[in-house]
Amino acid sequence: MFCNQCEQTAKGQGCTIMGVCGKSGDVAALQDLLTYAVQGLSLVAVEGRKVNVVDKDVDHFVLQAIFACLTNVDFDPLRFQNWITACVKHREALKAKVKAAGGNVTFSSPAASYTPAGSIAELVAQGEALDFMQKLDENEDLRSLKQITVYGLRGLAAYADHASILGKEDESIYVYIHETMAELTRSGQDLGALVALVLKCGEVNIKAMELLDAGNTEAYGHPVPTEVPLGAKTGKAILITGHDLRDLELLLKQTEGKGINIYTHGEMLPCHGYPELKKYSHFYGHFGTAWQNQAKEFPEFPGAILFTTNCIQKPADSYKANVFTTGLVGWPDLVHIGDDKDFSPVIERALALPGFTEDTDKGSVLCGFARNTVLGVADKVIDAVKSKAIRHFFLVGGCDGAKPGRNYYTDFVEQVPQDCMVLTLACGKFRFFDKKLGDIGGIPRLLDVGQCNDAYSAIQIAVALAGAFECGVNDLPLSMVLSWYEQKAVVILLSLFSLGIKDIRLGPSLPAFISPNVLNVLVENFDCKPIAATAKEDLETILA
Template identity: 70%
Template sequence: MFCFQCEQTAKGEGCTKIGVCGKQPDVAALQDLLMHALKGLSLYAVEGRKVGVSDPKVNTFTCEATFSTLTNVDFDPERFVKLIDRCVELREALKEKVRAAGGKVDFAEGAATFRPDQSLHGLVKQGEAVGIKSDPDINSDILSLRETLVYGLKGVAAYADHAHILGQEDDAVYAFIHEGLAATLNRSLGLQEWVGLVLQCGAVNLRAMELLDAANTETYGHPVPTRVPLGAKKGKAILVSGHDLKDLEILLKQTEGKGIHVYTHGEMLPCHGYPELKKYPHFYGHYGTAWQNQAKEFAEFPGAILMTTNCIQKPRESYQDNIFTTGLVGWPGVSHIADKDFTPVIEKALALPGFQEESNGRQVMCGFGRNAVLGVADKVIEAVKSGAIRHFFLVAGCDGAKPGRNYYTEFVEKVPKDCVVLTLACGKFRFFDKDLVDIGGIPRLLDIGQCNDAYSAIQIAVALSKAFNIGVNELPLSMILSWYEQKAVAILLTLLHLGIKGIRLGPSLPAFITPNVLDVLVTNFNIKPITTPDEDLQAILG
């Protein structure tokens, strides 16, 4: 196997024996084969659109299948066998539709014609033959940009899938995912063409995040500032982790009147700010962080745990019987619920002891989406003009278990008291409970939401730039970002597409970025690695 799609990849170079995330070589090969199959399907999807053929089943499947290959989403080999078979089935059906419409179907690329082996062993062998390093003659910079595009597309597919679940979609997003995947088979593209595709991926991801924002806010209302307890209620408990708001809503409805309190974990914390979710009285508080204490938290949680998407390492056997997955998530040995009937989760919660006593822990604030922040924009603008607020820092992104992420905790602790910290995604759990007080009634720590709520952060920045009649890069705003997996890659590409400069990125730079590609990013966007909190603050504030 060879995989370097996440920040924690072995030695900062690539996992070759087993994934640092726990991904086994057979699963890695099956994921490579699925991506290979999706590229072949995409050739026909691109050609189909030229002759007026677009299949909704192909569109949604492409997103779901691509999403399944993200870091820490699905480690179950049997499910990948089904996805590969389904991909080829859809490919052949689409091929005939394109042929009937007069489109091209005589593709010579192996991805367009391959047939899956009938055995798991055979599929793994097929996957090993089409992995990242399968072409020894490819230019290293082309490979770097190709994989950057692939990982960006994985992030776009994830957000598009979430948006589709709540009824929001745009064929332009599906079309580019197919265009991008098909382009990875084109050996004639040069460096500038690859750079163009990578930046276009950022533009399309902005649209995907816009769709998801609309899906969330139109379904559940715009988030409002909300205090969320970090303690526990005495009684039975279910913990929900991941990103999926609809699964949480379904669970809240199914647990009404059953004497079970529902808690959030990780990126589900922002759900407490949505009016249509916070109305449930048994939706109580937030338990734990996202990564650094995850195994301990899950082992000690006295109830059932529902995983809705990724951002969790493979569960340990000691507590995996208490974990259930839904959606695309899957691991061998963990019960999966495909039909959204969460009765097994509820029964497990009722069978487990739950919290034996009430604990009155601290509280944190969430719900500072763009509507909430822009609702007090006049106060923010006046505070900047008066000098009460000197600078804004967006300290955001992914969390992870590898050493080096304490940088973000220390950075926030050392941000001067006349500065405001905006945050989003699971990286905030390094500092989300810090008491940074406020500046004239404006909290110094504003939790904007999940990783996809980077859309909200962008809208806030754009609105402030208009208010001050200056460009976004001229705002007293610095971005200090942490990355881990492919949604973060997509968001970074969006920021680059928007021309944002001076981003500081860590804990380490992507292994799939070659020195030459990095030089392009530094030259054109002044992107740079984090150093130390003191050095970076000094460089920014002087």
């Protein structure tokens, strides 16, 4: 086993025995094998488009297959066996269509003719022999850029899949994914070509996030400022975590009138701000934070727990019976809700569990400060900047994680001066989301922009402010201090680079898959830098 795709990878180099995330060596090998099989399918898809053979089922399959390999999504070997088998079936069926249309179906890459073994154990052996990531390229720097691209593709596929579920698609995204997966089967590219491929991934991801934003807002309305209770209400309960707004909507509909209150966890918190979701009276509050307390929070929740899109962490045996998954999420021995989205098993389990036996008041937090809300008070913000009431903006966001060192982000927000504002998004905010920072001229100093994909909202806010001040985004009194954990954070960083945004601070540690020379390229072109040892040091440097 070798996996270095997340921030918590062992010794900052790579997991070689068991993933820090809980992923087994078998699953790691199967994920590599699935990625390899998708490369073969993409080679055929690229040739197919040359002769006007486009299979939407193939496009959707590739999105999901790539997404399934993202950290903390699917850990079930049987499901990966099914993915790999289905991938090869799609490839052979598409080959026949392309050949019939007069297209090329002869390839030098063995990925296009790969035959899967018959058992999981044999598939694992194939994946281990493949040693996929290490053999992307013999040159360390080219291999680093190819790894960045693979991991960026996983984040891109996640956002594009979320958007597709809501009926939002763009042909250019599928074209890029297929062409890039095909390109990664080849060798001999120069550094500049691969740097361009990496930045293109970020550019295409902006389109995917824009589509997802449109899907969410058209279906559920633009988020509005909303106060969300952190305590509990007496009654039966279901906790929903992950990112999928459609699953939440369906759950709310299916639990109406059943005496069950719905609580969010992690990145589902921003859902409370959407008008078409908040209208449900049993959509109550938010329970828990994110990574740092999950081992304690989930067993303490007295109802059923539903994982959507990201499984987050392996459920312990003590409460496994209360956990259900949906979408791409999979762990062995967990009940998975199928494509019919019938949440009856979750509802029945919630009704059988005690729920909350009394009301508790643990305060509240505000969410719903996406671009529509913030730009709605842009005149006040601009006046406050011009009058020096607001000195600086900080975007402090990204992923959370369990590894020590992330207290930096709490320290940073707590130490931000009173004349500065903090925008935040993604699950990294749960280090400080309940801090009471007050306001400036009636505008809260801590603004929750939303989920990780709502980086699109943050970008639109920055672009609008830059337009108002007639300057570039890099000239704004705005600094980005980001945390990363998995591949969605990787592709968001690539999106920021593709826009030319500079002087980004990244932590808690830099990715193990970035070679020293590639890091130098990022530093020279984008002035990207690691966070300092202390928040105070970075604040003093930024505000000097």
